[in-house]
Structure formats: structure tokens, C-alpha cells
Amino acid sequence: MSRARTLGVALLGCGAVGSEVMRLLLDQADELAVRIGAPLELRGIAVRRPGRRDVGVPAELFTTDADALVARSDVDLVVELIGGIEPARTLIVSALAHGSSVVTANKALLAEDAALLFEAAEKADRDLWFEAAVAGAIPILRPLRESLAGDRVQRVLGIVNGTTNFVLDRMSTTGAGFIEALEEAQRLGFAEADPTADVDGFDAAAKAAILASLAFHTRVTSADVHREGISAVSAADVTSAEQLGCVVKLLAICERHDRSEGPAVSARVHPAMIPADHPLASVREAYNAVFVESEAAGQLMFYGPGAGGAPTASAVLGDLVSAARNRLGDVRGVGESVHADLEVLAMGDTVTRYHVCLDVEDRLGVLAAVATEFSRHGVSIQTVRQEGQGGDAELVIVTHRARDAALAATVEALAAMDMVSAVTSVMRVEAEAAT
Amino acid sequence: MSRARTLGVALLGCGAVGSEVMRLLLDQADELAVRIGAPLELRGIAVRRPGRRDVGVPAELFTTDADALVARSDVDLVVELIGGIEPARTLIVSALAHGSSVVTANKALLAEDAALLFEAAEKADRDLWFEAAVAGAIPILRPLRESLAGDRVQRVLGIVNGTTNFVLDRMSTTGAGFIEALEEAQRLGFAEADPTADVDGFDAAAKAAILASLAFHTRVTSADVHREGISAVSAADVTSAEQLGCVVKLLAICERHDRSEGPAVSARVHPAMIPADHPLASVREAYNAVFVESEAAGQLMFYGPGAGGAPTASAVLGDLVSAARNRLGDVRGVGESVHADLEVLAMGDTVTRYHVCLDVEDRLGVLAAVATEFSRHGVSIQTVRQEGQGGDAELVIVTHRARDAALAATVEALAAMDMVSAVTSVMRVEAEAAT
Numbered sequence: 021m022s023r024a025r026t027l028g029v030a031l032l033g034c035g036a037v038g039s040e041v042m043r044l045l046l047d048q049a050d051e052l053a054v055r056i057g058a059p060l061e062l063r064g065i066a067v068r069r070p071g072r073r074d075v076g077v078p079a080e081l082f083t084t085d086a087d088a089l090v091a092r093s094d095v096d097l098v099v100e101l102i103g104g105i106e107p108a109r110t111l112i113v114s115a116l117a118h119g120s121s122v123v124t125a126n127k128a129l130l131a132e133d134a135a136l137l138f139e140a141a142e143k144a145d146r147d148l149w150f151e152a153a154v155a156g157a158i159p160i161l162r163p164l165r166e167s168l169a170g171d172r173v174q175r176v177l178g179i180v181n182g183t184t185n186f187v188l189d190r191m192s193t194t195g196a197g198f199i200e201a202l203e204e205a206q207r208l209g210f211a212e213a214d215p216t217a218d219v220d221g222f223d224a225a226a227k228a229a230i231l232a233s234l235a236f237h238t239r240v241t242s243a244d245v246h247r248e249g250i251s252a253v254s255a256a257d258v259t260s261a262e263q264l265g266c267v268v269k270l271l272a273i274c275e276r277h278d279r280s281e282g283p284a285v286s287a288r289v290h291p292a293m294i295p296a297d298h299p300l301a302s303v304r305e306a307y308n309a310v311f312v313e314s315e316a317a318g319q320l321m322f323y324g325p326g327a328g329g330a331p332t333a334s335a336v337l338g339d340l341v342s343a344a345r346n347r348l349g350d351v352r353g354v355g356e357s358v359h360a361d362l363e364v365l366a367m368g369d370t371v372t373r374y375h376v377c378l379d380v381e382d383r384l385g386v387l388a389a390v391a392t393e394f395s396r397h398g399v400s401i402q403t404v405r406q407e408g409q410g411g412d413a414e415l416v417i418v419t420h421r422a423r424d425a426a427l428a429a430t431v432e433a434l435a436a437m438d439m440v441s442a443v444t445s446v447m448r449v450e451a452e453a454a455t
Numbered sequence: 456m457s458r459a460r461t462l463g464v465a466l467l468g469c470g471a472v473g474s475e476v477m478r479l480l481l482d483q484a485d486e487l488a489v490r491i492g493a494p495l496e497l498r499g500i501a502v503r504r505p506g507r508r509d510v511g512v513p514a515e516l517f518t519t520d521a522d523a524l525v526a527r528s529d530v531d532l533v534v535e536l537i538g539g540i541e542p543a544r545t546l547i548v549s550a551l552a553h554g555s556s557v558v559t560a561n562k563a564l565l566a567e568d569a570a571l572l573f574e575a576a577e578k579a580d581r582d583l584w585f586e587a588a589v590a591g592a593i594p595i596l597r598p599l600r601e602s603l604a605g606d607r608v609q610r611v612l613g614i615v616n617g618t619t620n621f622v623l624d625r626m627s628t629t630g631a632g633f634i635e636a637l638e639e640a641q642r643l644g645f646a647e648a649d650p651t652a653d654v655d656g657f658d659a660a661a662k663a664a665i666l667a668s669l670a671f672h673t674r675v676t677s678a679d680v681h682r683e684g685i686s687a688v689s690a691a692d693v694t695s696a697e698q699l700g701c702v703v704k705l706l707a708i709c710e711r712h713d714r715s716e717g718p719a720v721s722a723r724v725h726p727a728m729i730p731a732d733h734p735l736a737s738v739r740e741a742y743n744a745v746f747v748e749s750e751a752a753g754q755l756m757f758y759g760p761g762a763g764g765a766p767t768a769s770a771v772l773g774d775l776v777s778a779a780r781n782r783l784g785d786v787r788g789v790g791e792s793v794h795a796d797l798e799v800l801a802m803g804d805t806v807t808r809y810h811v812c813l814d815v816e817d818r819l820g821v822l823a824a825v826a827t828e829f830s831r832h833g834v835s836i837q838t839v840r841q842e843g844q845g846g847d848a849e850l851v852i853v854t855h856r857a858r859d860a861a862l863a864a865t866v867e868a869l870a871a872m873d874m875v876s877a878v879t880s881v882m883r884v885e886a887e888a889a890t
Contacts, residue, residue, distance in 0.1 A: 044605060044751065054794045055604050055672075151602060157752035159594075159602030167586060167594030169490050170479060170772020237490075299758060302737055316479060317592035317759065317769035323734060324755035334752035337605020351786045359489045 027056070027344050028063040028094045030120070032086050032111055033101035034072070037125060037152070038065070040333035041099060041340075042077065052337075056344045060097070064089040090115040096347050099336060100124040105132060112137055116144040121343040123336055125152035131226035131242035134233065138356035147346055147353050149339040154227045155180050155308040157331030158324040159338070164234045164312070165354055172315040173235040177451055178272040180227040182306030182326040183218035184250050186210040188258075188268050188291070189304050197255045210306050220249035221270065224289040228272035231310070232287040235274055237360035240287050246367035248290035257291075257445050260377060260416065264449075266293035267301045271450060277365060284363040286370045292450040293375055300451065311451070368425030373402075373452075375418050377445040378434060382413035386439045390415060393437065397430040398422065418449060462491070462779050463498040463529045465555070467521050467546055468536035469507070472560060472587070473500070475768035476534060476775075477512065487772075491779045495532070499524045525550040531782050534771060535559040540567060547572055551579040556778040558771055560587035566661035566677035569668065573791035582781055582788050584774040589662045590615050590743040592766030593759040594773070599669045599747070600789055607750040608670040612886055613707040615662040617741030617761040618653035619685050621645040623693075623703050623726070624739050632690045645741050655684035656705065659724040663707035666745070667722040670709055672795035675722050681802035683725035692726075692880050695812060695851065699884075701728035702736045706885060712800060719798040721805045727885040728810055735886065746886070803860030808837075808887075810853050812880035813869060817848035821874045825850060828872065832865040833857065853884060 029045065031038055045052070045062055053059040065077075066086035073079055083089055090098050090111055098115035100122060102108045108126050115122050117140065124130070130137065130153055141148035151161045155178065164173070179185050183205060190201040202219065205211035217223045225245040232240040250270050261268045271292050277284045294301055299321045303309040308326025313319055325331040346353055380386045387404065394401050400420040407414045419427060435443045464480065466473055480487070480497055488494040500512075501521035508514055518524055525533050525546055533550035535557060537543045543561050550557050552575065559565070565572065565588055576583035586596045590613065599608070614620050618640060625636040637654065640646035652658045660680040667675040685705050696703045706727050712719045729736055734756045738744040743761025748754055760766040781788055815821045822839065829836050835855040842849045854862060870878045 040751065048605070048607070051607075052605060055792065158755060159598035162597065162602050163594035166777055167597050167773040168769065169776035170483070170487060171769040172483070172486075299737070302734070314769065316475065316765040316772070318763075318766050320593060320757075320759035322755075322757055325753045328753075330751040331753050334603065334606040334749065337751070338602040341604035342601055345789070349786055351784055354780070357490065 025058050025348065026061050027058055027096045027347060028092070029060050029340070030063050030089045030092070030095045030098045031065045031101070032090070032098065033103070034065050034067050035101065036329035037332045037336065038101040039074070040329040041101065041336050042074070044333055044337055046076065052341065055341055056348065058344070058348050060344060063092060063095050086111055087114065090120065091118050095120055097340060097343055098122050099340060100126060101336070102126070103128065105129055109133060109136070113140045116140040116146050116148065119144060119146065121147040121347055123339040123343055124148070124150050125332060125336060126150070127153040127223070127226040127230060131229035134241070134356070135239060142355060145352060147343045149343060149353070150230070151339050152332045152335035154230050155310055155322070156324065156326040156328065157334045158308060158310065158322045158326065159335070160310045160322045161230070161234055163322065164231070165357070168312070168314055168317060171317050173312060174276050174315060175313040176231050176235050176274040176310060177300060178227065178231060178310040179269055179300055179303050179308055180272050180310065180326060181218055181224040181270060182308055183211045183215060184224070184270040185303065185308070186306040188250060188253065188270060191253070191255060191258050192267055195255060198251060198253055219251055221247045221289040224270060224272045228274055228287045228289050231272065232274035232285060233358070236276055236285045236362055237357045238285055238362045238364065239358045240285065240364055244287060244364045246288035246290070250291050253291050254445065257447055260375065260445055261293040264293060264375065264418065265296050266449070267296055268292070268447070269294055269300060273450065275370065282363070284365050286365040288367060288370065290448060292448045294451040298451050368423065368428070370424050371421050372424045372427060373419050373421050373449040374427045374431070375445070375447050375449050376431060376434070376443065378415045378417070378440050379442040379444055380413050380415050381439045381441065382409055387415065389437065389439055390434065393433050394419065394430055397426045397433065399426050399430050414444070460493050460783065461496050462493055462531045462782055463527070464495050464775070465498050465524045465527070465530045465533045465550070466500045466536070467525070467533065468538070469500050469502050470536065471764035472767045472771065473536040474509070475764040476536065476771050477509070479768055479772055481511065487776065490776055491783065493779070493783050495779060498527060498530050521546055522549065525555065526553050530555055532775060532778055533557050534775060535561060536771070538563065540564055544568060544571070548575045551575040551581050551583070554579060554581065556582040556782055558774040558778055559585050560767060560771060561585070562588040562658070562661040562665060566664035569676070569791070570674060577790060580787060582778045584778060584788070585665070586774050587767045587770035589665050590745055590757070591759070591761040591763060592769045593743055593745065593757045593761065594770070595745045595757045596665070596669055598757065599666070600792070603747070603749055603752060606752050608747060609711050609750060610748040611666050611670050611709040611745060612735060613662065613666060613745040614704055614735055614738050614743055615707050615745065615761060616653050616659040616705060617743055618646045618650060619659070619705040620738065620743070621741040623685060623688065623705060626688070626690060626693050627702055630690060633686060633688055654686055656682045656724040659705060659707045663709055663722045663724050666707060667709035667720060668793070671711055671720045671797055672792045673720055673797040673799065674793045675720065675799055679722060679799045681723035681725070685726050688726050689880065692882055695810065695880055696728040699728060699810065699853065700731050701884070702731055703727070703882070704729055704735060708885065710805065717798070719800050721800040723802055723805065725883060727883045729886040733886050803858065803863070805859050806856050807859045807862060808854050808856050808884040809862045809866070810880070810882050810884050811866060811869070811878065813850045813852070813875050814877040814879055815848050815850050816874045816876065817844055822850065824872065824874055825869065828868050829854065829865055832861045832868065834861050834865050849879070
């Protein structure tokens with residue numbers, strides 16, 4: 021291991037996270053050099069528009085030619101923080117082909133096309149790491165990949181999107197409706213002007229795909245992830261959850277299913293009621309947390325800030341130090357692990373529980389008719405509560421666990437019943453096995 | 456990297472954790488082989504008494520000659536689960552000298568003599584890993600060492616002893632006194648017949664030394680850790696905490712102090728009042744959690760089971776898979792990192808806050824006299840609450856932050872005052888900067 025060598029770093033993208041990475045690379049250069057065993061030197065920073073100036077950063081480091089930057093022979097490590105599919109994908113593949121190890125925070129790309137990226141890393145015999153892609157600063161991918169490498173993960177439940185957690189937390193604490201809470205989140209900078217990617221669960225679904233791939237050693241892409249956002253969550257849903265001793269969270273749920281016909285996995289993102297005493301229930305505001313259930317380790321939770329420039333930069337730097345040490349020793353860390361190659365179930369084949377609220381006619385026989393509809397679909401009811409009287413009678417039903425397809429079909433059949441004037445709320449109930 | 460090779464494993468100790476490691480090595484052999492890239496083969500299991508039999512384990516694997524086992528040329532990885540200083544220390548050093556990488560859960564030894572062990576690992580160019588030594592199954596050492604390698608840790612607050620957390624949790628939820636809660640813990644198997652190591656904070660102090668060493672890149676031993684146990688915590692203390700909006704926890708506290716004369720670190724274990732809405736406050740029963748505050752990442756928490764055969768075995772296996780992969784690639788992971796070599800402060804020089812309860816004579820001037828004593832020691836009072844009247848008046852005082860030595864001297868002076876009939880409770884208040 022040569023100690024005299026300097027490692028060249030190229031930074032692609034210099035927004036909120038990139039600026040922090042740049043700052044840490046410059047400010048903590050001495051400390052990083054000691055931890056790595058060789059100094060890191062910033063060779064260039066690819067930005068979209070020419071003419072960028074930052075105090076304390078030599079102007080000549082900025083370039084608009086990212087392609088040329090990743091091809092430089094004095095670059096050993098490339099940090100990709102552009103985001104999105106292209107040009108990020110082409111740049112990462114080019115960086116690896118030119119012999120650099122790559123650190124990226126690009127969840128969308130990893131969830132869509134991890135196979136191509138890992139193949140390029142494998143061919144180049146270089147590292148490709150992405151701790152910052154899931155849950156910001158929280159070290160979750162490395163523990164899944166390395167600390168739990170001798171264990172078997174059964175389930176991962178994640179609050180992996182800060183915007184939606186902030187909105188749901190506000191709805192729960194203030195009684196606000198979805199729109200009102202979202203507007204507050206936007207005012208406070210916790211939600212973007214166009215909140216679609218967060219609110220509709222696209223961001224969480226990409227993270228679910230990455231978590232499931234690592235947890236189950238199986239390739240899972242965002243197309244495999246069932247996705248429902250939070251825009252249909254109402255103040256009434258939040259109140260219903262409270263009456264059940266629950267809170268509403270948008271969860272990324274990755275499960276292993278040990279079926280008689282062999283193991284399979286599933287990944288889904290949807291709002292769910294979880295018990296108020298579950299560790300995930302106390303994750304407030306824009307914080308993230310990932311709850312892992314594994315065979316030997318039991319229940320683990322990893323909690324922290326899920327976004328923000330400095331926290332995400334910390335995760336990038338952690339990967340960068342490891343990748344740099346490996347470059348120096350001319351070795352590689354753990355690559356992609358998809359050896360289990362388990363079947364990925366469709367949403368209908370997963371097993372869930374439903375909480376259903378129905379507006380019904382208040383007359384004799386309505387409960388029997390509703391119960392018959394559940395039983396006809398093979399769904400067993402755990403509790404029924406009848407509320408109100410006269411025209412506005414309401415049935416609140418919690419089912420036992422059943423195939424999601426059977427539950428969905430039941431709800432469809434209920435909605436078509438004459439005695440049911442409206443299905444006012446449908447939400448899954450999760451995380452009950454946990455302490 | 457030869458893929459045809461088999462890696463030999465020696466297991467030292469076969470108690471609760473060792474049995475689980477043995478079981479996982481045998482049951483999950485195929486899975487582990489895929490993850491490592493080569494099969495692991497159990498070469499021998501060192502036990503204290505001859506004649507041990509386990510269903511499904513060849514009897515000839517058991518041996519009472521641990522020295523011979525670690526010296527075998529077909530052993531590549533040694534798992535030390537004997538605990539205590541000797542013979543564990545000699546065996547680990549011998550295993551490294553014979554070319555094995557070592558995985559251990561031995562917190563006492565690491566906290567006392569890490570320097571010797573790391574020197575032996577360095578000389579042998581082998582891995583020495585010990586995730587299982589702190590907080591059982593919770594991956595905390597690897598994140599500190601690797602994920603946060605590009606960040607600067609400011610503070611680590613850990614609930615790292617399940618027995619004491621169980622006792623304090625019971626005192627808080629049931630109003631029980633210390634002895635009663637401890638007896639319940641013993642009945643339920645959460646405390647040993649001789650609970651000294653847990654109750655008096657020895658176990659937590661060893662873990663604090665290990666955490667501080669990793670977090671601050673500075674060698675900290677258990678002798679550097681200020682240690683107070685929980686046997687003096689009374690039901691009244693727990694009630695006082697509640698009145699303050701706090702709960703009582705036994706904390707391992709590792710801090711970086713950025714002083715004008717240069718940075719220093721400290722490590723201490725003692726009961727403390729922490730705000731009820733701090734994430735650590737909701738760590739119930741025998742669970743463990745480690746809360747990390749770092750410059751860029753912000754506040755992270757790692758939560759899970761802190762003890763038990765299977766959870767601890769999961770941590771051992773995670774290390775073993777990494778060490779095995781490294782043996783196969785003939786490389787080493789991160790070794791000891793003590794480059795910062797910061798000064799370790801004595802307890803008196805750390806900065807804390809005190810919550811003090813005094814039984815005082817209920818007469819004019821008592822508050823002024825007490826306040827004068829605080830101010831004479833340079834300690835500023837945040838709040839005073841007077842309770843009761845007549846013979847049993849009580850003053851409840853919470854101070855601002857001050858040098859621990861000044862706070863301790865104040866309490867000593869108060870106890871000597873005529874007007875103070877008793878100092879009924881003294882406890883530090885921590886973790887308030889956190890959300």
C-alpha cells in the first residue's frame with residue numbers, strides 16, 4: 021500500500037448535497053487523509069451552468085464538461101450527485117470504465133437500472149456505493165450488507181420519505197387535513213413546490229426497491245414496488261387510526277414470504293396504520309427510520325435525518341473514505357448480491373390487514389350482509405364497531421390477515437352493495453408483531 | 456481470489472452466544488458460503504469441561520485444549536466468546552500470531568487492553584473485529600468506524616446495558632423501588648444472580664470505553680471512564696424526574712470537548728434524567744440504543760436487543776463474514792484508529808447539569824443561603840421549586856451547565872449547611888440539546 025499517493029476526486033453536481041461534500045473535502049482534508057492513508061484531491065466539479073464561483077474554491081475546478089472530467093486519468097473516485105436517470109447513468113458507467121470507483125446518492129437510477137451499474141462495476145473491478153441514496157445520513161445500507169451478512173432479514177419497514185412523514189405528523193398532531201398540512205410543509209421547506217415525487221410515493225418506492233434488493237439478495241426494481249401515496253389520507257383516517265391506538269405513516273415495506281412453494285419477497289409503499297407504541301410511531305416531523313426484523317438479531321431500528329445537504333454529505337463521505345481506502349489497497353468491497361434471486365410477488369399476493377370504514381343504512385341485517393361479503397371472499401373479520409344511528413350509521417371493520425387481492429375484492433364488492441352508501445376509508449394495518 | 460478454498464473456523468467458548476454461532480455456522484453453511492465466496496468449516500470448539508455433546512454436532516469437534524486449537528494451521532478465523540481477561544487475551548494474541556483473523560465479543564478485554572490486541576493484529580496483518588462487544592445485535596461499531604468515517608462525532612449517548620434499563624423502566628412504569636425492580640428482573644432472567652457488573656455500571660463502562668475510542672480516534676480504556684451505578688436511584692428520584700418532564704436512564708456518555716486549549720474527550724457512565732421526548736427515553740425494557748450526534752450527519756439513533764444468544768450471534772456472524780471475505784482476498788479491513796490521540800478529561804473537568812433535592816428548615820433566608828452556596832462555587836441556578844412547609848420543606852434545584860467538580864463541591868457544601876437537614880437526591884440532567 022503506497023502511502024505517498026494522492027487520490028483524485030471528481031464531483032458531479034454541486035447542489036445542496038454537492039456543496040456540502042465539496043466543503044467537507046476542502047475543510048477536513050487533513051483529517052480525511054489520515055483516515056484514508058492518503059490525501060484526497062478535488063480534480064473537478066461538474067456543474068450545469070458555466071461561471072460558478074464559491075468562496076474558497078478555485079474557480080478552475082468548476083467545469084460544464086462532466087464527460088471529460090470522469091475520463092481524466094488522474095481521477096480515482098467519482099461522486100455522482102446529479103440525480104435522475106440521464107446523464108447520471110452514462111457518467112457513472114463511463115467513470116467505472118475509466119477505472120474510478122463511484123459513490124452516488126441516485127436512488128431513482130439505482131432502483132431502475134442497478135443491474136447495468138453493478139455490471140459495469142464488476143467489469144471494472146471497482147466499488148459502487150450508495151449509502152446516501154436511502155434515508156440520508158442514516159447508515160442502513162452498510163449494516164444490511166455487512167453487519168447482517170450472517171443473518172436472515174425477514175422484514176424491513178421504513179419511514180424513508182421526510183416530506184410525507186412531516187405531513188402525516190402534522191395531520192396527527194394538529195388535526196389538519198392533507199392539503200393544509202402539505203402547504204405548511206411547503207412553507208417550512210419540507211416539501212417541494214411540485215411535491216409529486218414525495219407525496220405520490222415515487223421517492224419511497226425507489227428506496228424500497230434498493231432496501232429489498234440488499235435485504236433479500238434479490239434484484240428488485242421500482243417497477244416491482246406497489247406504490248400508493250398519501251394524498252387520499254384524510255383527517256378522518258387519522259382520527260380512525262387514533263381510535264384504534266394507531267398512527268398513520270407512509271411505509272416502505274419489504275418482506276420475505278416463507279411459503280410452502282418456496283420463499284418469495286415483496287416490496288410496497290403505502291400509508292398504513294401502525295400501533296402507537298411501535299418504535300416507528302415516534303418518528304416525528306421529517307425524520308426517517310428503518311426498522312429491520314431479522315431471524316437472529318431480532319428487531320433493530322436505525323433513526324436519523326433522512327435528507328438535507330450536510331446529513332446526506334456525511335453518508336457520501338463515509339462511502340468515499342471506504343472506496344478510497346480500497347483504491348489505495350487495490351481491493352474491492354462487497355459488490356452486488358443477488359444470489360438468492362427470489363420470486364418477487366405482486367401486490368395481490370402479499371398478505372395484509374385492512375381497516376375499512378363504511379357508511380351504511382341503519383337497518384336490521386346490514387351487519388350480516390356486510391359480514392357475508394367478507395366471508396364470501398375468504399376474509400376473516402377481527403373487530404366490527406358500529407357508530408352513529410339513523411341515516412349516518414358507520415361500520416368500522418378491522419380484518420384478520422388475508423391476501424391483499426382478496427381484501428381489495430371485498431372492498432370493491434362492499435362498495436357495490438345497496439346497503440352501503442359509501443366506503444369512506446380503507447387503510448392497511450401493519451407492524452403489529454413488533455413490540 | 457481463489458474460490459475453491461475452504462476457510463477453517465475455531466470457536467472458543469460455547470455458552471449462550473457460542474451455541475448460537477455454532478448453530479448458525481452449521482445450519483446456514485450454504486448461505487454463508489455464497490455470501491463469503493468460500494465455505495466455512497468448523498475445525499473445533501473449545502469448551503471448559505470434556506464430554507460435551509450437542510445434537511447434530513460431531514462430538515470430536517469439542518476440545519478442552521483451546522491453545523492447541525488456535526495454533527492449528529487449518530484454522531483461518533477464530534471466534535472468541537469466552538469473555539474475561541484471561542485466558543481470552545492470550546488466546547486472541549496466539550490466534551493472530553498463528554495467522555488467524557479474530558472476531559470477539561469480549562468488551563472487558565477490549566476496554567482494558569485494546570492496545571495489546573490491536574498491536575498483535577497489526578503485526579499479523581489480520582482483522583480484529585468486535586461488533587458484538589457493544590449493544591449486542593445493534594450494528595453500531597461498524598457505522599462509527601466506517602459510515603461516519605468522513606464526519607466528526609461530537610457526542611455518543613448510549614443505553615448499553617439491558618439489565619439496568621429494565622430495572623429503571625420498571626421503576627418508572629410501576630413505581631417500584633430499586634430492590635423490588637431488580638428482584639423482578641432477576642425472576643424474569645434480565646439480571647444475573649450476582650448483578651454487580653450490570654448494576655454498578657462496570658459493563659456499561661467497558662462499552663463506553665470502546666465507543667469513545669472509535670468515535671474519537673483516541674485510546675480510551677475503562678480506567679478512563681467515570682462510573683456510577685443505579686443502586687442509589689430511588690423511587691423518589693424517578694418521581695422527581697417525571698415532575699421535570701424527564702425519565703431516568705443509565706447512560707454511557709462519550710463527548711468531544713472543543714476547548715480553547717484544544718479538543719479533548721470524556722467518557723462516563725451514570726444515571727441521568729433525560730427529557731421524556733428524547734428518542735432514548737422511549738427505549739423500554741431490556742432494549743439498548745445508541746444515540747450519536749455528529750457534525751454533518753446530525754442526530755442518529757441505533758436501536759435493538761442489547762443481549763441474548765441469537766442477537767449477539769448475529770453480530771458475530773456479520774463480523775465473521777467480513778473477516779472471511781478479507782482472508783479470501785488476502786486483505787485487511789480498517790484497523791485501530793487512534794490518530795487523533797486527544798486528551799481524556801477527568802470527570803471533574805466535564806461539563807454537566809445537576810438536579811438536587813434538599814430537605815431544609817422552613818425559615819426565612821434558607822433559599823438565600825442555599826443560593827449563595829451555589830454562586831460561591833460558580834454554579835448558576837436555572838430553577839428552584841419549594842415544596843412542603845414546616846419541618847419537611849424541600850428545595851428542588853436544577854442548575855445550568857457547570858464543571859462537574861464545581862457541582863460536586865457545591866453539593867458537599869450544601870450537605871454541611873445547618874439549614875439543610877439532608878441532600879435527598881442528586882442526579883445529572885443530560886441530552887437536552889436533542890430534539
